[in-house]
Amino acid sequence: MAMTTITFIHADNRSETVEAADGDSLMMAALSHGVDGIVAECGGNAVCATCHVYVDEAWASKLDPVTDDEDALLDGTAAERRPNSRLSCQIKIQPALAGLVIRIPDRQS
């Protein structure tokens, strides 16, 4: 299975780099590699906004745009919503994202 390198930076600046499976969601990649801080209460069904992440500015424009549903959910994130806020369940791992840097907010609920 093809893998893509993703770096997660926690709120305390600790960082973890994982080899994520292409086709998985970013949320699933975090959960399956034991990356803390992405709670994903709804399991990736776009209901809960507890897989909130900040996408490094350099990458934000390379992702698929935010849908109306994701936009509405982002209004309910526990940590501050910023222009680069995304739900990690809505980002699909693909080779074009190799080197992606993600910041995890300090809380999800």
Add this chain to the structure above:
Amino acid sequence: MNPTGLSRDASVAPDIPHLAIDPFSYGFFDDPYPAHQEMREAGPVVYLDAWNVYGVARYAEVYAVFNDPLTFCSSRGVGLSDFAKEKPWRPPSLILEADPPAHTRTRAVLSKVLSPAVMKRLRDGFMAASEAKIDELLARGSFDAIPDLAEAYPLSVFPDALGLKAKGRDHLIPYASLVFNAFGPPNELRQQAIERSAPHQAYVTEQCQRDNLAPGGFGACIHAFSDAGEITPAEAPLLVRSLLSAGLDTTVYGIGAAIYCLARFPDQWQRLRADPSLARNAFEEAVRFESPVQTFFRTTTRDVELGGVTIPQGEKVLMFLGSANRDPRRWEQPDAYDITRKVSGHVGFGSGIHMCVGQLVARLEGEAVLTALARKVGSITMSAEPVRRYNNTLRGLASLPVTFTPA
């Protein structure tokens, strides 16, 4: 005579194990776990001769059925009754018992009414109400945690959040109990519930009308979407009905499950006391562990291969959520209640397009109760044997006598 020795279900592929388990019997309700294990071990798909339905009890197949809603449809009912063959006992739900594309529109409305942003506005009020409730119970000392907490707390916040009139709220729990019994087969529980349903249905129908819903509540918000044209004025009351059906009793069972877990597993209770920020996950883990909603059906829209066998078109498939949530193929130490477990992915709220639209309300209520418990209560002791409440779909208690001491 039948020379093959097979029943009339000889058409069922021979490699599907036939089991005699009745998952809607009192014996099953008393202790479903051996039967869950028997079904999981028998194969990825089983056939239950008691009701002539296919069953899936492993996590992978339950997840697969939930996430293929066009093949495993809901519009023919999510109970045993097949709406293509039998008149539904009430007008079908516009969201639960609907398929895309009809479902997509109604789901979008309820998703907005019950969104994370709305929960943020409710949070302080729900937290204050749980603190007041726990203070009151600490003053009493000994009480029954099901009526006095698991029922009383949701009743103190949810009907107001919906905007219901004060009068008639005593119909809410009996109505929900009826709805969840009616998903089951035509056994005593279902028949009695439907026979006694008329006054509860009359209340619900009346309460769902726009004039009977207070401004600012979930109910009024749903009706407001008919002004914007996202739903029709005729659809709005039926969508309000969905919240009355699925929004109260489920949280009663969920909160009851969490209290029962904390009373049974003192080590987990001590972990929660030491770190009340675990309250939300402790509730979530209780939903996995007890699975207050045990089962749902789907109906196949085509011949479909699942777990290496073929299920023909037009068959009912029963998903065992509680069994999937304890499948050792998916969970480490599945029979342990562990409030720090990474519980994401459990199917206690379902999965896919029909996943509980009110799950954020449930979590907020659960977190509120468990946070107040963790902060204020020192010990929870069961003072008599708990008593089970029987329902065809819901798993929980009728009575849980306990004593609280202050922290």
